[in-house]
Amino acid sequence: MYAILDIETTGGKFNEEGITEIAIYKFDGHTVVDQFISLVNPEREIQPFVVNLTGINSNMLRTAPKFYEVAKRIVEITEDCIIVAHNSEFDYRILRTEFSRLGFEFERKTLCTVELSKQLMPEQDSYSLGKLTRALGIPVSDRHRASGDALATVKLFKILLAKDLDKQIIQDAVKAEPKYKLSSNHKHIIDDLPSITGVYYLHDSYGKIIFIGKSKNIKNRVNQHFTSTTPKSKKMQSQIAAVTHEATGSELVALLKESAEIKRNKPSFNRSMRRNLFTHALYSFMDENGYINLKVDAADGRKKAITTFSNYQSGKQFLLNVIDKFNLCPKLVGLDTTKKACYKYAVKECEGACFQEEPSADYNGRVQNIIINNSFDQQDFILIDKGRSLDEHSVLLIENGVFQGLGYFNLNYQITNKKVLESIITPMDHTRDTLHIIQSYLRKNKHIKRMELTL
Known part of the structure; x- marks a missing residue:
């Protein structure tokens, strides 16, 4: 649990400042579950430059509560929470100073979003809150007021x-949470989980991730882990102390994050998923008669594949589909080995490419269409899918045929070019597995929107 806060002060000498406004949002990693916002009478003068910056003046604060009147609420809302702030060193120091004046020791763990942004978004030109929010398309109201800046x-x-693919933030949070203890009764864990699409993380009592999975219904999937009686499940059940999750909205995003994070974090119970996700691939070659042939064969990293398949049967089904859709010859895709004309020719569903009756240029044009539609080679585009809420979409960036990463954008924020995308995208490795996941998903799900990129 996190207490995300912002404080406005009077300004002045170091450790002599007073709080004029405070906003705290209690955040469970997904939604705000509680909040506290209040002006505070600092019982001292406000520096003129602060008045100009925030608009808060002494007249506004005459009837505001003094700090000792709100101190109890601050303690309650931040209890068992990690304090998060943009430049947390300043806000935490101010809070500790105010509590010290009351003779009370205030201690909390802290996280600084300036430092986290530098680690996870090293490409940014500036790490001020104003410039970061503009670069990332975060709408801000009441800038330089505690509530607006905290939100x-x-x-x-x-x-x-x-963006934290190493999941260090949530692992540290789980480790710091006093409520997580090993228990034979996991009902309280299940009750706290939502029935949504996303990625889930099983943690041991030290906060370490021991398993990563994805599901269209996280609650049901985790419940299956807890009720399974297989030896692996029983061993895992004995070690689980907490389950965290990340909503993705899009199943494609969940698949990509699951694959990438398993490879980065190497959870002990995910050994099988560290291997390649596919065994077969689609290749093309020109035969002696000038016709482009397609063939599904065992995946070979030395050869350039058009697309990949989880198994041979999936590849064969793909070929059967394109034979019907594009009027291809079964012999030229390796599914008819007879020496005569193919079985489609007899029913006039093949134009005779199998014995050079159809011009190669006509036939090859249809095959090239298949290759282009199923390969990302040298293409620049984005894929747009569901987001985590109604006012959001997820986006995947493909640049020069290479998967660059994924992110989310608000529907009110227009994505127009690569430069804008680079700010909101979480960079991810382009591997044969990520390419397989994307291409395989697109074959089965036609609702994904594809848009060409502008410079």
């Missing part, structure tokens, strides 16, 4: 959680 920090922190 912007919530949205920034949500992006940082998604």
Whole structure:
């Protein structure tokens, strides 16, 4: 649990500042579950430059509560939470100073979104809250007021959680949570999980991730882990202390994050998924008569594949589909080995490419169409799918045929070119597995929107 906050102060000498406004949003990693926003009477003068910056003046604060009147609420809302702030060193110091004046020791773990942004988004030109929110398309209202800045920090922190493929933030949070203890009764864990699409993480009592999975219904899938009686499941059940999750909205995003994060984190119970996800691939070659042939064969990293398949049967079904859709010859895709004309020719569903009756240029044009539609070679485009909420979409960036990464954007924020995309995209490795996941998903799901990129 996190307490994401922002504080406005009077300004002045170091450790002599007073709080004029405070906003705290209690955030469970997905949604805000509680909040506290209040002006505070600092019982001291406000520096003129601060008045100009925030618009908060002494007249506004005359009837505001003094710090000791809100201190109890601050303690309650931040209890068992990690404090998150943009430049947390400043906000945490101010809070500790105010509590110290009351004779109270205030101690919390902290996270700084400035430092996290530098680690996870090293390409940014500036790490000020204003410039970061503009670059990432985060809408901000009431800039330089505690509530507006704290809410912007919530949205920034949500992006940082998604960009943290090593999952260090959530592992540290689980380790710090006092409520997580090993228990034979996992019902309380299941009750807290949502029935949504996303990636889930099983943690041991030290916070370490021991298993990563994806599902269109996280609650049901995790419940299956807890009720399974296989030796592997029983061993895993004995080690699980907590389950965290990340909503993705899109099943394609969940598949990509699951694959990438398993390879980065190497959870002990995910050994089987560290291997390649496919065994067969589609290749093309020109025969002696000038016709482009297609063939599904065992995957070979030395040869350039058009697309890949989980097994031979999937590849064969793909060929059967394109034979019907593009009027191809079964002999020229390796599914008819007879020496005579193919079985499609007799029913006039093949134009005779199998014995050079159809011009090769006509036939090859249809085959090239298949190759282009199923290969990303040297293409620049984005794929747009569901987001985590109604006002959001997920986006995947393919540049020069290479998968660059994924991210989310608000529907009110227009994606127009590569430069804008680079700010919201979480960079991910382009591997044969990621390419397989994307191409395989697109073959089965036609609702994904594809848009060509502009410079």
